[in-house]
Amino acid sequence: METQTQFYRDTWVEINLDDLKHNVTSIKKHLPQDVHMFAVVKANAYGHGDIQVAKTALENGAHGLAVAFLDEALALRRNGIDAPILVLGATRPENVKLACENKISLTVFYYDWLKEARKFLNVDDLLNLHVKCDTGMGRIGVREVEDLKMIEEYINTQSNFVFEGLFTHFATADELDESYYRKQLKTFLELKNSLEIPPKYIHSANSAATLRFAESHFNSVRVGISMYGLSPSIEIKDRLPFELKQVFSLHSRLSLVKKLSEGEKVSYGATYETSQEEWIGTIPIGYADGWLRKLQGQEILVNNKRAPIIGRICMDQCMVKLSEEIPLGEKVTLIGSQGEGFISMDEVAKRLDTINYEIPCIISNRVPRIYIQNEKPIEVSNKLLVSSDFLKNHVE
Ligand SMILES: Cc1ncc(COP(=O)(O)O)c(C=O)c1O
CATH class of the missing domain: 3.20.20.10 (Alanine racemase)
Structure with missing residues (x-):
């Protein structure tokens, strides 16, 4: 879309x-x-x-x-x-x-x-x-x-x-x-x-x-x-009286795709090392967006396939290991569906040792929300949390 x-x-x-x-x-x-x-x-x-x-x-x-x-x-x-x-x-x-x-x-x-x-x-x-x-x-x-x-x-x-x-x-x-x-x-x-x-x-x-x-x-x-389409807990997830549909999905695009040789390093601390020739993609999302550092290793969907985040997640970017060369600008899905694949809020919550409630709350305001109705985008919001009145009263 x-x-x-x-x-x-x-x-x-x-x-x-x-x-x-x-x-x-x-x-x-x-x-x-x-x-x-x-x-x-x-x-x-x-x-x-x-x-x-x-x-x-x-x-x-x-x-x-x-x-x-x-x-x-x-x-x-x-x-x-x-x-x-x-x-x-x-x-x-x-x-x-x-x-x-x-x-x-x-x-x-x-x-x-x-x-x-x-x-x-x-x-x-x-x-x-x-x-x-x-x-x-x-x-x-x-x-x-x-x-x-x-x-x-x-x-x-x-x-x-x-x-x-x-x-x-x-x-x-x-x-x-x-x-x-x-x-x-x-x-x-x-x-x-x-x-x-x-x-x-x-x-x-x-x-x-x-x-x-x-x-x-x-x-x-x-x-x-x-x-919001999420189960109140994992315990009762398979006992709900009807199907819930996850409302929130998170997406980005590959900002760079490169081939690294064996033994090359990726991200802060140089903690990730390629074990062979590898295709690595860069994605413009990081911990300042609520995509927390602990999500290193989490899989995301690229070209309808799962691909792991490798190396440390930076403030505004992170890297993903691709199974093949993927065109620059390709859409990636971090939460939600792509093709047959699906990354649930519960999966991301599990990796962060938390509950699904916390995940959409921590995806920060820096990430715009696009509202989809009848399969079409109808509105974008990226409002600031504080009003100008608040600033007037508390900062001036
Ligand atoms: C007082 C109160 N009522 C209702 C709710 C809604 O709970 P839930 O999101 O589990 O439906 C909350 C959420 O924390 C709450 O604090």
Whole structure:
């Protein structure tokens, strides 16, 4: 596929919006009709691009969006997205007015935050709140029934606050052993059942719970990784209820192809030595792009065949051992499909001793994302993470 020319480097990510649509509609079909899906688009939609992912998810049945921070919610609003948005993480009390003005729902998890936040609101301001329960994740959340009751009472007696949601988060829903998940679910039910009036949204399920446990759905779910076509864990990969399509692929082009004689060295430290005459290709991607040094030895697809990365990965370039002479400019695929070949996010994650979630997040902003719809590129994004306002406030 030919790429657009709005950027000037031969390395890019393709985000396949058709595959994203497939995943979202499959998840929606899997859920009862009255269960809302919140698409989790924090961290720039796990590196895929928050605006494009949010739009595609909403067009295909997602009810709302969830992000980690107020900044991420505001970025969605600035881009014209008017669906419900929930901030899952902590927000400073002094910033609640911004949330009100932009109809962004916030998460609360301790009583004093409410008292503090109220000071920053005017009489007419309405702030939608979801109360987070810590049922065993040990991160943020209310743990005791008494604390939850105090929060409920305070929210319900203050005209500025709307008790919109109650939620928790599972630590092990992606593991085959269900015991800890069941314990968390039980604790959540106890907390939920202690409420005088249940709020509009009750949610607990991440992707793993959404796909595996119907009793965790309540009336809403928060789905991230499976929407991007990735399994929440290797353990449950072959037990998923439908096929997920990996949305993110990473490509580049050979910037040089050369024949080295036996005994020649490649890259920093001169650690790689050719054992015979070898064809070596250079690719313009390196650790500054998130293609980390530990990926030395990882195979990539060139001319529909697997070829290993050899020598140390540099900041902006790396080298690959080719089985034959390949024309300069030939497309190489580092993650995703080429011909019959496929490099999964899980394969790259395994080499880095990590989980698939981390991989699209670490492919840096320096690598433009091209959005593919109906097999055609429709948009390119290479936005900077910081806004000019941020620079004004923090640098000047
Ligand atoms: C609170 C919360 N809910 C939902 C999700 C989505 O989880 P997943 O990507 O496993 O679907 C996350 C992701 O980390 C989260 O932190």
